[in-house]
Amino acid sequence: MIISQEFTLNAPRVRVWDFFLDVPRSSACMAGVEDVTQVDEKTYRGRIQVKIGPLRAGFSVTVELSEVQPPERLVLLVQGDDRATGSLVRAVVSALLQPQGGRTLVSYQMDLSIRGALGRFGGTVIQDVARKMTAQFVECVERSLAAPARVDGRQDG
Amino acid sequence: MAEFAVVEPGSVDEVLDLLARHGEEAKPVAGGTWLALVLRQGLLWSSLLVSLRRVPGLAGIAVDEAGNLRLGAMVRLRSVETSALVWERLPVVAETYREVANVRVRYQATVGGNLCDADYASDPPALLAALGARVVAVSQRGRREIPVRDFVVGHYQTVLEPDELVTEVVVPALPPGAGAVYLKYRTRSHEDRPCLGVAAVVVPDGSGRLARAEVVVGAVAERPQRLAEVLDAVVGRALDDATIGEIAERYAAEIEPLSDLRGSAWYRTEMIRVFVERALRAARARAQREGRRT
Numbered sequence: 534m535i536i537s538q539e540f541t542l543n544a545p546r547v548r549v550w551d552f553f554l555d556v557p558r559s560s561a562c563m564a565g566v567e568d569v570t571q572v573d574e575k576t577y578r579g580r581i582q583v584k585i586g587p588l589r590a591g592f593s594v595t596v597e598l599s600e601v602q603p604p605e606r607l608v609l610l611v612q613g614d615d616r617a618t619g620s621l622v623r624a625v626v627s628a629l630l631q632p633q634g635g636r637t638l639v640s641y642q643m644d645l646s647i648r649g650a651l652g653r654f655g656g657t658v659i660q661d662v663a664r665k666m667t668a669q670f671v672e673c674v675e676r677s678l679a680a681p682a683r684v685d686g687r688q689d690g
Numbered sequence: 691m692a693e694f695a696v697v698e699p700g701s702v703d704e705v706l707d708l709l710a711r712h713g714e715e716a717k718p719v720a721g722g723t724w725l726a727l728v729l730r731q732g733l734l735w736s737s738l739l740v741s742l743r744r745v746p747g748l749a750g751i752a753v754d755e756a757g758n759l760r761l762g763a764m765v766r767l768r769s770v771e772t773s774a775l776v777w778e779r780l781p782v783v784a785e786t787y788r789e790v791a792n793v794r795v796r797y798q799a800t801v802g803g804n805l806c807d808a809d810y811a812s813d814p815p816a817l818l819a820a821l822g823a824r825v826v827a828v829s830q831r832g833r834r835e836i837p838v839r840d841f842v843v844g845h846y847q848t849v850l851e852p853d854e855l856v857t858e859v860v861v862p863a864l865p866p867g868a869g870a871v872y873l874k875y876r877t878r879s880h881e882d883r884p885c886l887g888v889a890a891v892v893v894p895d896g897s898g899r900l901a902r903a904e905v906v907v908g909a910v911a912e913r914p915q916r917l918a919e920v921l922d923a924v925v926g927r928a929l930d931d932a933t934i935g936e937i938a939e940r941y942a943a944e945i946e947p948l949s950d951l952r953g954s955a956w957y958r959t960e961m962i963r964v965f966v967e968r969a970l971r972a973a974r975a976r977a978q979r980e981g982r983r984t
Binding site: 586 | 717728732734846912948949950
């Protein structure tokens, strides 16, 4: 299943890029993500809780930054499993950041496959959940970027 | 599958006590067709299943003094489909429950359970919403009636609190001369869930104009879709093909459908236009027959 979406963030591209690559901060904007730890330079581990009404699944997830072209293109390989439901998830997420005046257009494409109990719910509910999680993520990123940036002596743009 | 206890209380009061004490950990079980599935798959966790099977008073079908059809929460879908009382009072309700899944499922699944599992791809919710039906929910804190229209708020999510139990669904009688219909559109097999379903009610005012129209489209979004502005705008208009076409056009234009194995969003938009029109024409034909009879 391929999910494509785009959203515009009210911040220059370099700031958005730095934020995305600051994994502890950016992952904190993903609803349900917890216990994020860095394994090596390119790999992170964590857990994600997916909640759909009364239904729940919790995945142990590994995220690999498989392509990093600052400040434009980022490809992630996400793999996870949920022991309780016997579900497996695998996703390749590619994101493209394009400057738009002082703003940034982020387009992402996610090639998602889910096997096991959660997968049997079909694409519909999963897509809706992805859409909602993206909306929350965007809102949170907006909020985080609106907060005063860390002073690191670099110019945005 | 995780461990859980099953209890079979003998009264509504006992059920309410259990729900109040155990909160979200307890889940009432009606027919269990949906719950057994998600429990087995590990998607739903509950430490206490509260079976409603021995609770008396939840499986009745009756018409009250005000003419409302009252369906108990534990009434099997098959019982609605075969009830002489339902066929006499509100045949469209029997017709709609007859369309759900297959006869084996309908012998097991219940009226209350079907509403509470809040699956988007279901037939009865759209019809019940179009008819102005209400869900009766009770808890130790009291009793409330929730319009079916407002009952589902998201995928598998209703407005019910964990301590509330649905005891019945109240369906008002149609006004004299009204016509009501539910059209189910399947894209795969006959037993399948709907790609979409349209419930339409037209109430003529006696001079060929619309006193009220209700159109609810099910299975195209996370909850049944009813466009109040469109329905308000056609009150007083002639019940002709132009009005019907306009309602269908606006429903197609304004609903943002989801995509699934039964149809893409684009396809659903096209089919909403087709089936809203067909449903309204069928409802009008029924209203005309009613008009001749009275």
